[in-house]
Amino acid sequence: MVRRSDDALILRRFRFGESSLIVHVATAEHGRLHLLAKGAYRPTARFYAALDLFDTLHLDWQESPGRDLSNLHAATIVTRRHRIAFDLERYRAALTVLELVDLVLQSGSNNAELFSLSRSALDQLASAVEPAQVLIEFELAFLQNLGLGPALLECASCAGPAPASGPRGAPRAAFSAQCGGRLCADCAAEARAIGRRVGTLPEAILREAARLAPQAASQSSAAPAEVSLLHVRDAVARFVEYQLQGRPKSYRTFLQAPQRNAP
Ligand SMILES: [Zn+2]
Known part of the structure; x- marks a missing residue:
C-alpha cells in the first residue's frame, strides 16, 4: 500500500452502499483515479461535505497495487466554486468541461495540461466571464x-x-x-x-x-x-x-x- 496525495477535480460520483461514495477524479499529477470514499455520508468522515463537483480538492489516498479502486483517506477543499451551482448556464457549462475531461482521460493516463485547462475554465465559470x-x-x-x-x-x-x-x-x-x-x-x-x-x-x-x-x-x-x-x-x-x-x-x-x- 502506498500513500499518495494530489489536487483533484471530481468527474463523476456514484453512491455506493448505505453511506459510501465512489468518485472518479482527474488529478494534477496522477491522471485519472477511481476512489472509494467509505462512509462519505457520515458526519464523522474526514471528507464529509468536501466531495462536491466543480471544487478543486486536495485528496489523500491509499493505492493498492493491482486494484483499480483506491481508498480515499482524506479530502480538503482547495478552491470552492460556490457560484457555479447557483446559475443554470454556468452550471451546465461546468458540467460540459467535466464531461469532456471524463470522455478522454483514461484510467492510468496522465494529462497535466488538461487538468490545468479544466481548472482554469472552472475558475472562469465561477467569475463574471x-x-x-x-x-x-x-x-x-x-x-x-x-x-x-x-x-x-x-x-x-x-x-x-x-x-x-x-x-x-x-x-x-x-x-x-x-x-x-x-x-x-x-x-x-x-x-x-x-x-x-x-x-x-x-x-x-x-x-x-x-x-x-x-x-x-x-x-x-x-x-x-x-x-x-x-x-x-x-x-x-x-x-x-x-x-x-x-x-x-x-x-x-x-x-x-x-x-x-x-x-
Ligand atoms: Zn488547401
Missing part, C-alpha cells in the same frame, strides 16, 4: 491538447491561404470537420471528389474562433468580431462532436437546435 466564451476557449484548448485543433485561418490540408468568398458583407469559407477545418478552394474540391463532407462557415465566425483559440495569445489585441458567441460555439461544438465521434450528453440540448451557421 460569459459562460459561452469560457466554453469556446476551453473546447478549442481541449482539442489542441488532443492534437485535434481545427484550422481556422489557413487551409487544413495544404496550410496555404484559404480565402472566403460569397456575397459582400457575408463571405463564407469551405470547412470540413473530416478534413480538420477550413479548406482552400482546391483542397475543398479534392475533398468533395473523394466523398468527404465539406460545408461552409461564415468568415466572421472562423475569425472569432481563431481569436479565442489558445495559440492566438499574440493576436489577442484584435477587436472581437460582431458575431454571436452562440454561433461560434455552434461551430466549435460540432467540430468537437465530430472529433469525439459522438455527441457528449451535455451538448444535446445545445446542438439539437438547427445549425446556427447554415447558409
Whole structure:
C-alpha cells in the first residue's frame, strides 16, 4: 500500500452502499483515479461535505497495487466554486468541461495540461466571464491538447491561404470537420471528389474562433468580431462532436437546435 496525495477535480460520483461514495477524479499529477470514499455520508468522515463537483480538492489516498479502486483517506477543499451551482448556464457549462475531461482521460493516463485547462475554465465559470466564451476557449484548448485543433485561418490540408468568398458583407469559407477545418478552394474540391463532407462557415465566425483559440495569445489585441458567441460555439461544438465521434450528453440540448451557421 502506498500513500499518495494530489489536487483533484471530481468527474463523476456514484453512491455506493448505505453511506459510501465512489468518485472518479482527474488529478494534477496522477491522471485519472477511481476512489472509494467509505462512509462519505457520515458526519464523522474526514471528507464529509468536501466531495462536491466543480471544487478543486486536495485528496489523500491509499493505492493498492493491482486494484483499480483506491481508498480515499482524506479530502480538503482547495478552491470552492460556490457560484457555479447557483446559475443554470454556468452550471451546465461546468458540467460540459467535466464531461469532456471524463470522455478522454483514461484510467492510468496522465494529462497535466488538461487538468490545468479544466481548472482554469472552472475558475472562469465561477467569475463574471460569459459562460459561452469560457466554453469556446476551453473546447478549442481541449482539442489542441488532443492534437485535434481545427484550422481556422489557413487551409487544413495544404496550410496555404484559404480565402472566403460569397456575397459582400457575408463571405463564407469551405470547412470540413473530416478534413480538420477550413479548406482552400482546391483542397475543398479534392475533398468533395473523394466523398468527404465539406460545408461552409461564415468568415466572421472562423475569425472569432481563431481569436479565442489558445495559440492566438499574440493576436489577442484584435477587436472581437460582431458575431454571436452562440454561433461560434455552434461551430466549435460540432467540430468537437465530430472529433469525439459522438455527441457528449451535455451538448444535446445545445446542438439539437438547427445549425446556427447554415447558409
Ligand atoms: Zn488547401
